[in-house]
Amino acid sequence: MKASLYLVLATLFWSGNFVVGQAAAASMMPLELTFWRWTLAAVPLLLLAHFVEKPDWRAVLRRWPALLLLSVLGMIGYTLLLYGALGYTSAMNASLITAANPALIVVMAVVLLGERTTRLGWLGICLGLLGVLLVLTRGDLARVFSLSINTGELMMTGAILVWGFYTIIGRRLDAPAISATAVQVVIAVMILAPFAVALNVRFPDTAAEGWSLAYIALFPSLGSYLLWNLALKTTPPGTAGNYLNLMVVFTAIITVMLGTPLSLVQIAGGLMVVAGVLLTGTRGKPSVTMEESGHSTARAVRSPAP
Template structure:
């Protein structure tokens, strides 16, 4: 029961990151949001890792080349694209596209790693990607051929592709989850610092910006990682991964509460994406591919939140 609560809270906070990020993107640049998110979260994450996981920091830092590459992909590349996308598209559309991550990661694992899946798994992949295609084209699939897809949704598609490479690379990283995340965040801060200076990145100047950044740092960056990893002590990664479907549900609820109606295409596309994810779960996998779904969201040393 407690683990389920932790998983629900983690996904709720990641949903909030999309909604708050969309609002913050109207006055802050993706670089500002990304730089301050990780800079302010770095020390608290290091403390969380130190006290909850008690890692051998020397052993962790010996993996610095892999951690540096992962930081460039997941902490910098993905996050910049995410906040950039939220300047052009809705939080709900971003969550629907993000929900296709398990299907995309499975395809990448099949192509790059030679993993296998069942016919049911392929059905799930096709259904999930078709749902995303509906969202991208607003139900007019022919728009794919005219290249008239929203810039933000293209950026979000790029973001989940980057996240796919991140996940594939991270799968063999034998470092505790929060510790690996903390080191990657520190590396991201260091790598972004010259760009922050060059582009005159400013600290939030209004109360609204300040509260938005505070939420992003405290809840999705700190609390969600802590809750998720606490839950995984008693919950299988595959089971926990299914809770990531709640990101779409919570984002839709928040969006409606804030006064933005859902379109039929978004509803249909969302159901298709979620159904596809469920089909590409452990029952739709065979052999080595069973690990892919477990890496589609946060959890293990190779398993972070795509939010």
């Protein structure tokens, strides 16, 4: 029961990142949001890792080449694209596109790693892709061929592609999850710092910006990672992964509570994406050994989209 509560809260905080991030993107540059998010989260994440996981820091740091690549992809690339996208599209559309991430990762694993999936898995992938296309084109699928798709939604599609590479590479990383994340965050801050200085990145000077940044640094950056990893101590990774589908539900609820109605296209697309993800996660007779399958799933779920 406690683990389920942790997973629900973790996904709720990540859902809030879409809504709060959209509000913050109206007055702050993606670089400002990304730089301050990780700068404020770096030390608390290091402390969390140290006291929760008690890692061998020297062993973690010996993996610095992989951690550097993961930091550039997940902490810098994904986050910049996410906040850039939220300047052009709605939080709801961004969450719907993100919901297709599990299916995309399955496709990338098939193409890049030679893994296999079931027929139901392929049906789920196609259904999820159709749901995303429905959202991208606002119900007019012919827009795909005219390339008249919103800039923000294209950026969000790029963001989940980057996160797919992050997850595939992260599967091979043998390091405690929070510790590896903390080191990646520190690397991201070091890389972004010169750009922040050169572009005169400012600290939020309004109450709204300050509260937005406080939420982003505290809840999705710290709280979600801690709760998620605490839950994984007693919850199978595959079961935990299903909770990520709640992100679309929570984002929809928050959006409606803030007075923005959902369109029929968003509802239909969202249902198709979630159904597709559930089908993708359904296993028939596995084409790989159970050991390989379980290892891959564990790695994918330990690094959910921030």
